[in-house]
Amino acid sequence: MEQISIFDIFKTGVGPSSSHTLGPWKAALEFTDMLKNNKVLSVEVELYGSLSKTGKGHGTDVAVIMGLQGFDPETVDTNKIPDYIEKVNKSNQLFIDNQYIFFNPSEDIIYREYPLPYHPNALTFRSLLSDNSIISETYYSVGGGFIVKEADKKQTKTYKDLPYPINTERDLDKYIDSTKLSISEIVFENELQFNSKELIRKKILELWDTMLDCIYQGCCKSGTLPGGLNVKRKAKHFSAGLLNNIETKDREEWIKAVKACEPTFNNINKWISCFAIAVNEENASMGRIVTSPTNGASGVIPAVLMYHYCFGNYKGENDIIEFFLTAGEIASLFKKGATISGAMGGCQAEIGVSSAMAAAGLADINGGTPDQVLEAAEIAMEHHLGLTCDPVGGLVQVPCIERNAMGAIKAVTASNLALSINPENAVVNLDTVIKTMWETAKDMNIKYKETSEGGLAINIPVLPNC
Numbered sequence: 001m002e003q004i005s006i007f008d009i010f011k012t013g014v015g016p017s018s019s020h021t022l023g024p025w026k027a028a029l030e031f032t033d034m035l036k037n038n039k040v041l042s043v044e045v046e047l048y049g050s051l052s053k054t055g056k057g058h059g060t061d062v063a064v065i066m067g068l069q070g071f072d073p074e075t076v077d078t079n080k081i082p083d084y085i086e087k088v089n090k091s092n093q094l095f096i097d098n099q100y101i102f103f104n105p106s107e108d109i110i111y112r113e114y115p116l117p118y119h120p121n122a123l124t125f126r127s128l129l130s131d132n133s134i135i136s137e138t139y140y141s142v143g144g145g146f147i148v149k150e151a152d153k154k155q156t157k158t159y160k161d162l163p164y165p166i167n168t169e170r171d172l173d174k175y176i177d178s179t180k181l182s183i184s185e186i187v188f189e190n191e192l193q194f195n196s197k198e199l200i201r202k203k204i205l206e207l208w209d210t211m212l213d214c215i216y217q218g219c220c221k222s223g224t225l226p227g228g229l230n231v232k233r234k235a236k237h238f239s240a241g242l243l244n245n246i247e248t249k250d251r252e253e254w255i256k257a258v259k260a261c262e263p264t265f266n267n268i269n270k271w272i273s274c275f276a277i278a279v280n281e282e283n284a285s286m287g288r289i290v291t292s293p294t295n296g297a298s299g300v301i302p303a304v305l306m307y308h309y310c311f312g313n314y315k316g317e318n319d320i321i322e323f324f325l326t327a328g329e330i331a332s333l334f335k336k337g338a339t340i341s342g343a344m345g346g347c348q349a350e351i352g353v354s355s356a357m358a359a360a361g362l363a364d365i366n367g368g369t370p371d372q373v374l375e376a377a378e379i380a381m382e383h384h385l386g387l388t389c390d391p392v393g394g395l396v397q398v399p400c401i402e403r404n405a406m407g408a409i410k411a412v413t414a415s416n417l418a419l420s421i422n423p424e425n426a427v428v429n430l431d432t433v434i435k436t437m438w439e440t441a442k443d444m445n446i447k448y449k450e451t452s453e454g455g456l457a458i459n460i461p462v463l464p465n466c
């Protein structure tokens with residue numbers, strides 16, 4: 001079974017979708033590597049299944065154009081993406097490996113609504129070279145920004161030997177019993193096989209800084225989100241109302257003002273929603289976000305952690321570190337036992353998983369026992385089972401943006417419930433809910449798995465360019 005680092009789960013990226021934007025972007029980057037040192041005459045891309053049905057709204061076309069030109073989703077200036085795309089659209093040229101290549105996006109990106117058998121999100125790149133040979137590769141974007149190459153899909157990979165290989169909650173329980181370590185300590189020992197102690201801390205704190213920035217940016221911007229659905233940004237309005245319209249000059253001053261806000265139930269509830277919505281408005285406008293575990297669900301973790309940071313019992317940076325380690329392991333359990341892809345499992349696999357991650361992380365840093373932490377994850381997922389994915393207009397906006405607020409609130413409730421009970425009396429454990437989520441995913445009609453062919457997506461009138 002696969003061994004996953006928490007930095008495979010949490011990645012700095014660009015919105016709006018990990019499976020439809022980040023994955024195809026990474027696939028295009030990989031394919032460009034294959035073209036190196038060749039005289040390239042043409043490139044075409046075929047998008048299959050869900051990537052075809054919701055690819056336009058999810059920015060798949062933009063992602064492949066950016067990836068083919070070698071831009072890194074972690075470092076690209078997200079404000080310049082529209083300019084780069086306009087340049088390609090106007091010139092019908094791509095700049096690949098120091099060569100200009102004719103590329104007409106409306107003809108060379110081909111949408112095929114049928115899926116390939118291995119996974120609903122597939123894309124094939126094909127290039128004609130000057131010696132008349134063809135280089136071609138198919139990739140599957142399997143959720144959370146993870147990609148699998150056609151050639152690798154049946155191969156057994158060699159994984160690092162971890163001191164605590166964990167595939168199920170039962171494995172984790174076994175190590176907790178035998179070592180008396182906490183969940184985050186066990187995950188940290190495993191992470192040391194991938195990164196040094198110092199690097200783990202540094203990388204987590206950088207991710208947290210990106211999340212803080214994303215929340216702040218979302219709370220500073222007004223206007224309408226791109227895509228034609230005419231969704232107005234709300235986070236700035238919420239933030240201004242909660243702060244009684246006081247002016248703040250930068251992120252730190254804004255955070256200080258948030259922390260000074262009266263911590264009533266209603267205020268805290270509104271702030272959690274505001275934080276989640278701010279992130280997902282940034283995500284919807286191709287802003288810089290942290291995939292956690294997907295882009296569509298990227299607002300839940302920052303909202304819950306920001307709640308703890310501003311209104312909870314925040315004790316310092318170790319809280320951030322422990323939260324990420326625990327939440328990352330929960331995502332890994334879902335990825336191994338079920339799925340974190342909306343196209344495979346509906347929204348229970350995205351918002352449900354992020355809510356479970358956040359609930360566990362919060363319970364951990366609030367002093368929960370390992371059993372309570374795992375129970376928090378179980379409760380959060382139990383109440384997302386069956387949640388469908390039906391993005392209106394194929395955009396990651398409705399219901400996605402508000403759904404992050406709901407996932408965050410449920411995570412806080414799940415954490416509080418788990419901290420108040422004796423987990424020995426729990427009827428459902430985490431392994432059972434993961435198994436149930438996967439069975440539900442397999443039973444779910446394809447209409448509700450990121451195709452925009454069912455649910456809200458067919459009941460809301462959308463403009464033709466959505």
Ligand code: SF4
Binds near residue numbers: 342347348396450
């Ligand atoms: S409905 Fe849920 S799973 Fe589907 S795109 Fe939106 S956030 Fe992702």
